[in-house]
Amino acid sequence: MLLVNLGTPDDASPAAVRRYLAEFLSDPRVVEIPRALWRPILHGVILRTRPRKSAHAYSQVWGEDGSPLAAITARQARALRERIGDGVIVDWAMRYGKPAFGDRFAALQAQGCDRILVAPLYPQYSAATNASVMDALCKALGKMRWQPALRTLPPYYDDPGYIAALSDDLGAQIEALAFQPETLLLSFHGMPERTLHLGDPYYCHCQKTARLLAASLGGRFPDLRIVTTFQSRFGRAKWLEPATDTVLESEARGGTRRLVVAAPGFSADCLETLEELAIRGRDSFLGAGGSEYATLTCLNDGEHGMAMIEQLIRRELSGWA
Numbered sequence: 050m051l052l053v054n055l056g057t058p059d060d061a062s063p064a065a066v067r068r069y070l071a072e073f074l075s076d077p078r079v080v081e082i083p084r085a086l087w088r089p090i091l092h093g094v095i096l097r098t099r100p101r102k103s104a105h106a107y108s109q110v111w112g113e114d115g116s117p118l119a120a121i122t123a124r125q126a127r128a129l130r131e132r133i134g135d136g137v138i139v140d141w142a143m144r145y146g147k148p149a150f151g152d153r154f155a156a157l158q159a160q161g162c163d164r165i166l167v168a169p170l171y172p173q174y175s176a177a178t179n180a181s182v183m184d185a186l187c188k189a190l191g192k193m194r195w196q197p198a199l200r201t202l203p204p205y206y207d208d209p210g211y212i213a214a215l216s217d218d219l220g221a222q223i224e225a226l227a228f229q230p231e232t233l234l235l236s237f238h239g240m241p242e243r244t245l246h247l248g249d250p251y252y253c254h255c256q257k258t259a260r261l262l263a264a265s266l267g268g269r270f271p272d273l274r275i276v277t278t279f280q281s282r283f284g285r286a287k288w289l290e291p292a293t294d295t296v297l298e299s300e301a302r303g304g305t306r307r308l309v310v311a312a313p314g315f316s317a318d319c320l321e322t323l324e325e326l327a328i329r330g331r332d333s334f335l336g337a338g339g340s341e342y343a344t345l346t347c348l349n350d351g352e353h354g355m356a357m358i359e360q361l362i363r364r365e366l367s368g369w370a
């Protein structure tokens with residue numbers, strides 16, 4: 050089985066970030082603008098300016114083991130291997146950058162796997178993430194004469210195991226804070242609003258996760274106000290709202306003093322949580338008058354998250370292993 054996440058640059062230099070962004074932003078599932086229009090904008094504007102800015106952001110979160118997203122995904126694969134035991138080969142790959150999806154998929158087949166479960170670690174389905182992994186899968190299959198049998202992990206945005214893992218994990222983190230938050234922001238990665246009207250279920254999946262999670266946390270923290278937002282706006286089009294950065298400021302201006310942020314849509318901490326939420330989000334909230342701010346970690350390779358992943362994977366492997 051192959052765990053898949055989005056992808057990340059090889060290092061935090063502008064050159065490596067440029068290579069990564071070029072691959073990521075050339076994917077027609079990510080930017081749905083006709084190629085003849087998009088290519089000049091991507092190569093003439095975006096890839097001349099953004100790599101430097103993003104490289105600075107990456108350098109603030111880069112660890113000894115490299116990109117947090119890649120390091121955590123590798124640890125998740127290792128932990129899953131130990132939990133699932135012999136009989137199933139567990140590998141991991143990135144949709145963009147390394148280890149490349151096509152390479153790892155082919156490597157599994159080369160090891161003799163004739164049944165492969167591909168598990169994109171995206172709880173909420175979007176065409177930009179899940180469908181893009183399926184496109185990469187079809188591309189890899191297109192090169193094979195003798196193809197393996199396949200299964201793919203469905204989105205798990207309302208799976209009771211996922212909601213319970215989030216509720217238990219975030220609940221424990223909130224109780225361990227040095228302050229009592231008035232507001233909990235559930236910040237999901239954004240998408241262009243147009244994708245919702247075109248039929249992408251992402252927005253609805255996020256809202257359902259948030260509603261179930263709020264219902265579960267509500268019993269434990271009756272005074273906590275829970276607000277759902279969308280982060281990381283990219284480009285000029287209208288994105289899903291409300292925007293995380295706008296709400297951080299309006300909360301502080303409206304009198305909220307103590308606020309905590311969680312990112313339930315990310316399986317692993319990454320640039321979007323460690324830089325955008327933990328560094329820039331803090332500046333926004335405190336700069337607008339807030340006094341206490343914290344970000345909670347993602348499920349990562351912790352006990353709650355790994356028990357949930359193991360449960361999902363065992364279910365999808367049933368009859369196979």
Ligand SMILES: C=CC1=C(C)c2cc3[nH]c(cc4nc(cc5[nH]c(cc1n2)c(C)c5CCC(=O)O)C(CCC(=O)O)=C4C)c(C)c3C=C
Pocket residue numbers: 055056057058070078079080099103116118171175177178238239240241281283314315318319320321
């Ligand atoms: C969790 C799901 C994600 C969705 C949905 C998603 C949509 C989406 N993203 C961009 C543009 C960028 N995203 C970037 C980073 C990034 N995005 C996700 C996840 C989702 N993106 C993750 C986990 C990461 C972090 C990667 C890491 O290395 O840690 C970036 C790169 C960084 C930057 O320059 O800001 C871009 C660009 C679009 C356009 C989009 C929907 C159409």
Ligand SMILES: [Fe+2]
Pocket residue numbers: 238281
């Ligand atoms: Fe993104």
Ligand SMILES: [Fe+2]
Pocket residue numbers: 281282321
């Ligand atoms: Fe982003």
